[in-house]
Amino acid sequence: MPTPPLRRRIRTALATAALTLAATGLSACGSGGPQDSAGGGGAALEAWVYGDPSAAVQRKVVDRFNKTSDVKVKLVEIPGEGYQDKMRTSMGTANAPDIFFNWGGGSISDFAAKDMLVDLGPYMKKDPALKKAFIPSILDAGRIDGTYYGVPMRGMQPVILFYNKKVFREAGAEPPASWDDMLDLIDTFKEKGVTPFALAGADPWTELMWLEYLLDRFGGPGVFQKIVDGDKSAWNDPAMIKAGETIRDLVDRGAFGKNYKSVNYTADGASTLFARGKAAMHLMGSWEYANQKANQKEFAKSGLGWTSFPAVPGGKGDPKDVVGNPTNYWSVNATRVKKGERRDAAVEFLKFASQQSYAKDLVANGDVPATSDAKEQLTAHENPEYATYQYDMVSQAPSFTLSWDQALPARFTAPLTNNLQKLFNGDLSPKGFADAMRDVK
């Protein structure tokens, strides 16, 4: 056992080392900041975006913006897989971006709590047109503590109940309009030897979509909002228990087949099952269309049907409510972009995402824009019927609940997916799931 003075000495030494390191980091941050750029006529604002084919839309808007502004924007495309890690580790250092792509909610709530983001609320008050330019439910889904930190900048990604038209035709079935229909369809398809719902149980975020919709249908969006606001008892809300019981019931009925636990989404297991008619329906984000188009072209074109998640008996939620990823957002880093010309320019750049020309680029890219005047433009979409359905579904939704794994702080993500998988697999009861989530530290 070391004597106390020695221990204190070690602690002091370690603390000094840590402080020195941190101080170096902080001073580096200062020198990389706006001060030195003021002399050089203004360095470009660095905008980070998730690097995938859709970034072409952002490339175009940066070109347009740079033609009109003295302060330029420089787009940095970070390869998708590493985006989240790189963005999070860079924040607070000298290498942080000035403007950055994010998922709203929990992906930026830590930054918002530490005043690292520019509050866009006042700008929207000053310029009401900016706020009106976006579909309210989408803008609100990205709200944190009653104010806005992000401007929608990509297509919307609601979760939709997809169905295989051919399988339905052969079974003489209609898409489900009520919960009873859902239960009847499960029996119908089981008799035909078709799995009623494709579910990628090896990737638990796909199971999350079921819980999100069921909780909304049973208890409305308020229950999850309470959880987001930090009310842990909401995990034990009767609606949550009911949703959990319904999941158990679906699994026991064989709604997902026998081997769903081993099916993956990322290696295309569930989508292939669905496209080949071995499964009749698939609850999935709207990107399922693009995914099918890439892998099963014929099916995406003529075999894919879509409908909304039905109401449940005795449920308080509005069946028009939607869950999923409303869109992605641009946020401005307040620690790097100080008040003044640069911040005004950054906000001005964000406004470009509300323009018709931006929405047009999104549509051409196959996305459905989140702007409130985009509907007429959807005729130019490669699948106008699908795009219009999605747009109407979202713009008429009273509430759009952000995917829980994005909405909740990072420390919830692992327990949520682990416990949910256990709920589906029968290792946890609905009550056990609720308790386990309530106890997450």
Added chain:
Amino acid sequence: MSPSPARRGPGRPGLLWAAPGALFFLCFALGPLLLVGYLSFTEWDGLGGLPSFSGTGNWRRLWEDSTMRGAVVLSLLLTALTWLVQTPIALLLGVWAAGRQKNRAVLSAVFFLPLLASSVALALLWKTLLDPNFGLIADIGPWIGFEDGDVLGSSRGAFGAVLFVAAWQFIPFHTLLYQGGARQIPRSLYDAASIDGAGTVRQFFHITLPQLRNTVITSSVLMVVGALTFFDTVLILTEGGPGTDTTIVPYWMYETGFVSRDMGYASAIATALVVVATGISLLLVRLTGFAAMRSTREGL
């Protein structure tokens, strides 16, 4: 044997010669190790800001965390089973491959291939093979007791898959060690045994195995430490699932640190892992008398 005085001349390297290596070790091994040790007594989300001191909070949590307890059991089980599965196979393959016949040389080269591919690529490959509807397992699953090809979705199946893929990937490496070891054994021992009338099996148990003692220890230490810190295959093949049924300690550390952003607690897990892994390998070396470096050739 002591070096002759003449060799202690001006050419003998001074401490300075060690500086580049020591500095490198300090910056990239010892420094981070100490920092992680320090972080384990703090709360830190890895974002800017300073870690805030939290005393032994993380360490107490380590003790109470039921996922951690499960992870420790799984890690120990994986380590033990890895050793039990890989050692006999690698040993037999290695001794067989030590023969100078041409077909053996060709086959050894083929066996060696899995080691050359990246773990991530291999895990992705196996993930596809284990797809219950379209993978190889859909056909052979029923033969090995998985009716619907539901291997990755069952607790034992997923653990078995991790064990299997690890074995498939690392047996070639250990085979190589044993091959090298077996080739060092003097021919004369076998010749003498043949004259005395010992058959192949007897020769294996009385000559090859004792002669390979030091190789077995080297390979075992590498295997044990490798299994305790095994990570990439789990990340891709099972993501620690179903539930937490394949969440071994390194994966739990990753989830805590880089998914939940709880760097303090993740550091506590990491520190515990370092201590345990070092302890076990030291113990292995001690118990087996490897440290004494006793020669297997005494009297030859």
